[in-house]
Amino acid sequence: MFSEINTKLIEIKGDLRKKQKFEAQIEDFQKEYKVVEERIAQLQKNYKSEEKDVTQLEKMTLKNLFALLSGTKDEKLSKEKQELIAAKHKLEEASKTKSEINKAILDLKNKLHTLNNVESSYKQLLSEKEKMIKASHSPHADKMFELSEQEGILKAYIQELEEAIVAGTRVKHDLLEAQTSLEKASNWGTFDMFGGGSISSFVKHQHLDEAEASIHKAQTSMRYFQKELLDIKEEAHLEIDISGMLKFADFFFDGFFVDMMVQGKINDSLEQTKSQLTKVSEILSDLTEQFEARKGEVETIGHERKELIESL
Template sequence: MEQYQKRFEEVNERLRLYSKWTDRKTRAEHYLKEEKTKLERLKSIVEKESKDVEQLEKLSFTNLFYTVVGRKLEKMEKEQQELLQAQLKYDEAKMTINDLEKEITEIDKILLPLGQPEKEYEQLLQEKKTLILSQDSLANEQIASLLEKEAKLTSQDNEYDEAIAAGENGLQALNVAISSLESASGWSTWDMFGGGMISTAIKHSHLDDAQSHIHDAQRALRHFEEELRDINAYTDFKIKVEGFLTFADYFFDGFIVDWMVHGKINDSLKQTTDMKRSIRKLLTTLESQRAALQKLIQDNQAERIRLIEEA
């Protein structure tokens, strides 16, 4: 019966990965469709407000910002705010579409070598059933059941490893974004008190940095949310999935008024640190659930060893 243990673990793991990445691909294709629809909507807004439509693809957010409002932040009109918000979200949607297209290609590469684990798993179950019937032993049946359970629990433990790693990546990305925003905050304050051309140039650079880092954080949070969905789908535990997919949109909505009108980024910084706090809380929950799962694996192994020794 022991010879089935590694085979169960191997097939169970491939079955988990096959189900996980098949579902992930379906969701990625759905997100991609949504982002393309969003991109077209935002493009129409920017085109409507921009005088030179031909320059749309070449126009970075920071160039648009200084073209539209220069350094007279306090005089920004509502229409200008909406244009800048649309441009930020337009850039974010383009980057997200690029990310998703690459991810779908990578998922196809992951799925290809996994074969047909569902058929292999059913075949292995049939082999186990035949062996148990031929030996007609209650102990063998119990051991076989424990081996199957252990393989499933081990796959669930792997799921937690992946979710926790994704959450830690999200924390790291948020830390980089927070550091960038804190740096930008200092230059923004100096600019308000007449920092001059040097301050304006550095602030211009921080606009690009903040936009890039928030996108990186959004991508990491999207991956973390995917892993949390996998926890709910493939383990016996449940965890609340937050709305991480909208983090960048909400951030950029407040970013315009917070920094570019008021001249500071306190609210945007708080929003990012609040998200970091939420990720830390979720990671604590995941660690606790993984510990409970690993205790189940240990208990299962101990019971299996006891049955083998007493057989």
Template sequence: MEKLERISLTNVFYTLIGKKLEKLDKEQQEALAAQLKYEEAVDTLAEMEQEITELEASLVPYKSADQYYQQLLVEKERLIHDQQSIWSEQLYELSDRQAELKASLQEYQEAIQAGNPTSSALSTALSSLGKAKGWSTWDMVGGGMMTTAIKHSHIDESKRYIHQAQTRLRHFQEELRDVVNHDHIELEVGGILTFADYFFDGLIVDWTVHGKITDSLRQVERTKSSVDSVLRRLQMQRNKREEELQKLEVQRKQLIEEAD
């Protein structure tokens, strides 16, 4: 098992070369697949722990937010019942809707900011897999040992990029959940949940086959298509809310100016 520690796909390739490209038996396949998934899980855990630390630090300034909110509610009620105030019930309805829209816009903006680098990370993974596919095609027509080595170097590179994309996807999904919880809208996110397990399993179980690289490439393409589709919807909803917010601001100013 010591030989399995911190392996890479390129290392696996050279191990196979040493064995004259004999096929791995079932036990070895399972061990290699498990090791790759373990490394992915370790990297993901470290990143999540770092995110938790950063989030806890960012929450410190908001410890008194609930108390401040309660004070605002009291002030709001006082102004509503103040007959001498221009702050009528109608004005407060406008103000409440503005506050709601601003909070919603913040959620949409955060989701879009998480989605854009996710799409970019998937594009990078696609580029790397595309290179692996190209070298694999050349390898199939007799490119030789060097071609095979280059192909698997790109596969190993793809593993790193797919991990980065998976990290981005997780963050994007968290931000999408905030949007859905806030506005109760329907977003099709089923196609962007996970694909790392598929990638690793497909690669290890006869990973020298050209078709497995092609399958992985298509899976990443589908994932990117889903991400880009959700991003377009987010941008449309954000623009719609920005327009409504602008209209409400005009109404609010008119109401204040016309108040006796």
């Protein structure tokens, strides 16, 4: 009988922590959603402004005619078109992020719905526990339940650590892919600077496209990683700059089409990616250490409970 209720207590403790975790994640996602909405509104204004600039330049006014004759109009129009493409790209990126956040909120709400009655179930189990303690003549009953409570809390925390490690490993994988693509782009970019021609330029941009896709994936997985860290970073004693982690891809998407042709920009992006990879690896190392330590504590509790049962 004790074994059965112990198992239930461990499970319900895990469900209680899950509910708290989902609620915290939804709240954080909703805050982020508002920020993205504000960013989209600003980006839409920027895009319309850039579009207006291009349209005005394309009109054959007297001013534009003189610019055309002096050979400056095409150069200016090219720059304005690049800025228009960059504005459009940022807007598309932000809209994609908004859609992903919205989906994440809906998924969490569905998970939360399955845990609606977890508090009442926990109270019922506590009531059953109290009755069993009163009915038991064993002097060790209180200690047994205390150990099961500790085990339940630890197992729930271990599961959260494991989920955070999985999420962090996904980020690391995406960053490594981005690093590989940027290294290839950098190498081809160097070749391009020394007269590589149209082929080297094409290959360079092909690798930049791959890097862009990987960095978007990394930013998305970083967002989920950050949510997994919300409820454990204090317990795990982790010092993490969450806001900095979420904005890590800004260096890449800001001005991507305008100045990514410059070799220095590619190298800067590569260094930023390596920096984020180092940070994520350090956090994963700390989480793994915590995971192994907590597993050891669960084993210790298991041995203590076994010895208690054998002494009865």
